[in-house]
Amino acid sequence: MRTLNMSNSKHKQQGIAAIEFLWSLPVLLLIMAGIFDFGQAFIDYTVLNKAVHGGARYAVRGVSNTADSIADESEIKNMVVYGNTSGTGSAKLDTLTPASVTVAESGNYVTVTGVYQYIPFFSPLPFTTISLNIPLTTSMVMRSKP
Helix, strand or coil: HHHHHHHHHHHHHHCHHHHHHHHHHHHHHHHHHHHHHHHHHHHHHHHHHHHHHHHHHHHHHCCCCCCCCCCHHHHHHHHHHHCCCCCCCCCCCCCCCCHHHEEEEEEEEEEEHHHHHHHCCCCCCCCCCCCCCCEEEEEEEEEECC
């Protein structure tokens, strides 16, 4: 008699694991989407940081034979956004423009700042008007005069 009851309850338990998986699947997908978006934001921040660093280096080293001036501001901005001084080609990041880069010279230092609006992959929340855009900001300070 006991074997009959055990096999009967085992037969009733066969689909439970699949149902539990279906209940937890939306939560797992949401966690994976969050990990994906965080990783992409981190990659975009790293690209922005390297671009601003390169722009600051160009600002202090781009003008040859002068130790007391920085490169042209538009060339610095183009260096940050496009990676070249002429401003040709595609931008390093989608929404990065020369207008989102600022160059400030104060005393012996030059500061290059870049602001990039990161738009998450799952940005449009259904039934809301909430903007999930995240401003990523980085700046680099370099000495321009000896």
